[in-house]
Amino acid sequence: MDKVLEKIYGMSDADCADCARHLMLGGGTRGGPMLVRGQGVRLYDRNGKDYIDCTSQSWAMYLGYAHPxxxxxxxxxxxxxxxxxxxxxxxxxxxxxxxxxxxxxxxxxxxxxxxxxxxxxxxxxxxxxxxxxxxxxxxxxxxxxxxxxxxxxxxxxxxxxxxxxxxxxxxxxxxxxxxxxxxxxxxxxxxxxxxxxxxxxxxxxxxxxxxxxxxxxxxxxxxxxxxxxxxxxxxxxxxxxxxxxxxxxxxxxxxxxxxxxxxxxxxxxxxxxxxxxxxxxxxxxxxxxxxxxxxxxxxxxxxxxxxxxxxxxxxxxxxxxxxxxxxxxxxxxEGGVLENTRRVGAYLDQGLRRIQRDFPELGDIRQLGLHIGLELVKDPDSRTPAPEEAVRVRDAAMADGLILGMAGPRHQVLKIKPPLIVRQSECDEILDKFSRAMRAVWRK
Ligand SMILES: Cc1ncc(COP(=O)(O)O)c(C=O)c1O
Incomplete structure (x- = not known):
């Protein structure tokens, strides 16, 4: 490994805490995992824990991480x-x-x-x-x-x-x-x-x-x-x-x-x-x-x-x-990724609609390709936004190795926008983890 990379990736927690004092952020929320590596749709933190990334990091990593x-x-x-x-x-x-x-x-x-x-x-x-x-x-x-x-x-x-x-x-x-x-x-x-x-x-x-x-x-x-x-x-x-x-x-x-x-x-x-x-x-x-x-x-x-x-x-x-x-x-x-986006997007939509049957608090599912939003509500009739619950679902998913995004000025919309190369088997993992997170919050 390059000497500078060795220094960077060898930093201790104490070093990191010291460096953090010199960093100024104008947006985003710090405090998530310290990410050190990515492969495909997965990110890894410095403790080796892996996460399926449904945010594509600012929705930008269309082909996931380390695409050959x-x-x-x-x-x-x-x-x-x-x-x-x-x-x-x-x-x-x-x-x-x-x-x-x-x-x-x-x-x-x-x-x-x-x-x-x-x-x-x-x-x-x-x-x-x-x-x-x-x-x-x-x-x-x-x-x-x-x-x-x-x-x-x-x-x-x-x-x-x-x-x-x-x-x-x-x-x-x-x-x-x-x-x-x-x-x-x-x-x-x-x-x-x-x-x-x-x-x-x-x-x-x-x-x-x-x-x-x-x-x-x-x-x-x-x-x-x-x-x-x-x-x-x-x-x-x-x-x-x-x-x-x-x-x-x-x-x-x-x-x-x-x-x-x-x-x-x-x-x-x-x-x-x-x-x-x-x-x-x-x-x-x-x-x-x-x-x-x-x-x-x-x-x-x-x-x-x-x-x-x-x-x-x-x-x-x-x-x-x-x-x-x-x-x-x-x-x-053109060589297949757009086709995959349409196919697995529809597959995720079907799975989310199954989850919605158990959780009517999943008020609206808005899917086009892999541009997916899930609007959480206190109950489907009143449609009262459920921002606190949305944060709790997001946090439970993160603890379970699934990174979800949040949208809406009122923070009641969760986003599932993984890299466009996500496979059907990985969509099954996303659906499992999402449904577990919903269960953790709504205790069903
Ligand atoms: C739809 C849209 N337009 C513009 C921007 C701004 O892009 P940038 O952050 O690269 O300036 C964003 C960023 O989130 C966006 O989502």
Missing amino acids: DINRVVAEQMERLSHVHQGFDTLPRFYLARELTRLAGGDLNRVSFTVGGGPALEAAMKIAYKNTQPSRDFICLYDSYHGTTLGTMGASWVSTRASGKLIGGSRYLGLTRPFVRVPNPYCYRCPLGLKRENCGLACARMLRLTLERGIAGNAAGFVMEPVQASGGQIIPPAEYFQEVRRICDDYKVPLIYDEIQTYGRIGRFFAHDHFGVRPDIIILGKGFGAGLPIAAVIVSDKLKGFEPDAEELHTFANTSVGQVAAAKLIDLL
Whole structure:
């Protein structure tokens, strides 16, 4: 082992406690296991205990840990050429840009690479703004999450009172860009108090009304996660997309899909492959690089794009290593991983519905591919959120070697979003452990 790695992995608990004093976190909850290794869908802590990871670590490790193909392609590219200034042409960048436009289809023909999810939305906002000037207001959905950069924090629920109190993002309101929000298509808990059967898509109508009466001038863009992730794993009805497309066309407002959590994870490359409605701009991040930090914006030919005059320039926007990992991921997704995502996603859904028969407190199961949310309620009739129980289920699962995620500003939604390579036998383990955790809390 390398000498520095020896020092790092040889640190005692006392060393760690000392080091922790020097660390400052702006998010996440410390205190979980100290992870030292990963293989497939499993993570291992320093005591050798293993965990099935249903969070894919920030939902990013699409191929799990130590995937041999990603390791190989990354190692080969590191030997060849790792980092290149964005002004120089490289073959991985050309290749990946064309691959993305091949998959995105329609007139989504140009790609700009960047360094992370927040910067990807900021790049999309620049393009939208440039094409709609003098418009300046952006619209997003209630409970959306699009990042914590100063440009995107104002679009994320962490700058609102959605959690019941003002938290992190609200401290920066003087510096962040305020977004206008419209109700999200959250049919299980409609923010407008309506029922899907006869709502007439009132949430989409609110977008139209907002464009007509809620802002000055026109909007610079409307951004939505095709499946709202951090906000509660919310899957809109397909007709919602059609209506939103119509409204954006009527008012010439660029429609931006934040596909940072949906790309591939829903069992298709893009949301329009499932919902049938193409946006004008797509942003990608997280799992797009199979765990390497790379993000992208895909832009319609209808829109003016960037000029190479410092409109959009980042030191690490041309990382060949991330690009070859993203290209290899595409190859593997097409070669069977997307199919697996759909198949085991449906298998998990069936198993969860069996568990729901014993635990009606599992109020709603929202599954699309391996993008799965479980809304916990005190009882199914009142649908009163059960955030304390959700935390206890999550903790019981963790003690039993299953890492679950949490979503929803009110923390009543558990997330099952494992790496897309998860096998059916591993899904059986997930279901067993989840049902044990439910039993531990509801004592059935
Ligand atoms: C849908 C969505 N958009 C944007 C972001 C921000 O990405 P990043 O954390 O890479 O800036 C996230 C991160 O969780 C996300 O889930």
